[in-house]
Amino acid sequence: MSNGKLKRGQRxxxxxxxxxxxxxxxxxxxxxxxxxxxxTECAHVYGPAASGGQ
Structure with a gap:
């Protein structure tokens, strides 16, 4: 936190x-x-992971 700068963690x-x-x-x-x-591509990024059991 030097110079008053804050850093936010990100996963x-x-x-x-x-x-x-x-x-x-x-x-x-x-x-x-x-x-x-x-x-369409954004939906793929955010979409649920495919499950192999269906």
Missing amino acids: KATRSVQGKLFFLWERYIQKEISASRLL
């Missing part, structure tokens, strides 16, 4: 999700993917 899984979302957003901004594709 590895949260950093991973944020990284994927920032990557997808950058691809959208660069017009590499459509808005529909962006939303």
Whole structure:
């Protein structure tokens, strides 16, 4: 906490999700993917893990 700066801890899984979302957003901004594709990919990032038993 030097110089009055605070640092917030962040879990590895949260950093991973944020990284994927920032990557997808950058691809959208660069017009590499459509808005529909962006939303589909975001759903995959946030969606439940696939279970093999169904």
